[in-house]
Amino acid sequence: MREAAGPTAPHAVTRVLSRNESSHSPLPDIVAAVAASGRDVNRYPDPACADLTLALAHRHGVTPDRVAVGAGSCALLQALFQLAGPGATAVYAWRSFEYYPILAGHLGIHSERVPLADDAHDLTAMADRITATTRLVVVCNPNNPTGTLVGLDHLRAFLDRVPPTCLVALDEAYFEYVDAPVGTGGLALCDTYPNLVVLRTFSKAYGLAGLRVGYLIGAPRIVASLCEMSLPYAVSGPAQHAAVAALGLEEVLLTRVRETITERTRVRAALLADGFAVPASQANFVWLGLGEDAGPFGRWCARAGIELRVFDGDGVRVSIGSPSDNDAFLAAVHQWRVRNAPELLTTGAVR
Numbered sequence: 167m168r169e170a171a172g173p174t175a176p177h178a179v180t181r182v183l184s185r186n187e188s189s190h191s192p193l194p195d196i197v198a199a200v201a202a203s204g205r206d207v208n209r210y211p212d213p214a215c216a217d218l219t220l221a222l223a224h225r226h227g228v229t230p231d232r233v234a235v236g237a238g239s240c241a242l243l244q245a246l247f248q249l250a251g252p253g254a255t256a257v258y259a260w261r262s263f264e265y266y267p268i269l270a271g272h273l274g275i276h277s278e279r280v281p282l283a284d285d286a287h288d289l290t291a292m293a294d295r296i297t298a299t300t301r302l303v304v305v306c307n308p309n310n311p312t313g314t315l316v317g318l319d320h321l322r323a324f325l326d327r328v329p330p331t332c333l334v335a336l337d338e339a340y341f342e343y344v345d346a347p348v349g350t351g352g353l354a355l356c357d358t359y360p361n362l363v364v365l366r367t368f369s370k371a372y373g374l375a376g377l378r379v380g381y382l383i384g385a386p387r388i389v390a391s392l393c394e395m396s397l398p399y400a401v402s403g404p405a406q407h408a409a410v411a412a413l414g415l416e417e418v419l420l421t422r423v424r425e426t427i428t429e430r431t432r433v434r435a436a437l438l439a440d441g442f443a444v445p446a447s448q449a450n451f452v453w454l455g456l457g458e459d460a461g462p463f464g465r466w467c468a469r470a471g472i473e474l475r476v477f478d479g480d481g482v483r484v485s486i487g488s489p490s491d492n493d494a495f496l497a498a499v500h501q502w503r504v505r506n507a508p509e510l511l512t513t514g515a516v517r
């Protein structure tokens with residue numbers, strides 16, 4: 167693919183569609199909770215995150231000893247990889263969340279990457295790759311960066327094949343954006359499979375990415391091990407208070423999630439009309455598997471003032487932003503298509 171020159175002058179505004187953040191500003195009650203807890207920052211925060219743990223236990227109908235809170239779900243993922251131990255094997259799909267191989271690499275864990283099939287987890291192939299040294303399997307559902315979802319029936323069939331000595335981490339960072347009927351979430355399976363843990367975060371749908379707070383639900387013995395390993399006072403007071411406040415504001419926040427889902431549908435439809443292959447996403451982003459065009463496409467959008475997540479030679483992940491950010495992205499994409507392969511436009515019209 168020849169690299170087109172791109173929009174004439176680099177654009178001043180950068181619209182950040184690369185990090186899958188919420189495009190909505192924090193609600194006033196969240197800002198107030200953060201401000202109020204700011205008065206106590208000369209003190210260490212509650213190391214046990216007791217109020218938040220209780221609120222989450224109540225929210226999910228589990229006992230508090232099944233909830234671990236961490237400084238973002240990344241911290242909990244790190245603890246899970248640490249628990250697997252050096253020399254162990256971790257199985258996960260590829261392409262998936264780029265932090266998994268980073269963690270495995272840093273912690274001396276062998277990665278068994280199982281290729282996606284049609285942009286989705288191939289759980290049969292993943293189960294086939296589990297051996298005696300496999301201590302951890304990570305399933306990212308919906309998958310980052312492709313947005314695809316595996317349903318509960320498939321998960322159940324997969325978990326039936328995993329030995330009880332192997333931990334399964336179901337990374338549901340984007341769970342709240344799921345609107346497919348099969349997407350009821352992995353928490354329903356935790357009682358049946360004590361080797362299953364489910365990770366969620368306040369960074370996405372709850373709009374608290376800057377505060378770093380996530381959580382995990384699993385068997386008490388796993389939660390206890392993770393809590394023992396966690397850094398002291400890892401979750402700040404403002405993060406704990408804001409997360410409790412966010413749980414109380416769930417209805418409003420989920421209205422915002424529904425707006426994002428509406429935008430996701432609109433963005434995907436426009437991309438399909440422009441001749442791009444886009445898997446149906448159940449998250450707050452879409453995936454364009456552009457292959458060798460990924461880099462040039464990312465640079466084209468950057469010149470239009472839009473930052474995407476580019477995986478060179480593979481594809482680009484585009485977060486769903488505000489309607490005006492999405493419009494700007496779609497306009498840049500349309501120009502790219504007109505410039506590079508207008509015959510692929512299904513609408514016929516040049517916008």
Ligand SMILES: Cc1ncc(COP(=O)(O)O)c(C=O)c1O
Pocket residue numbers: 185186237238239240241263306310337339366367368369375378379380
């Ligand atoms: C699949 C997945 N898991 C976990 C995380 C980490 O989220 P947190 O901000 O809670 O550390 C992300 C963040 O992008 C993610 O995409």
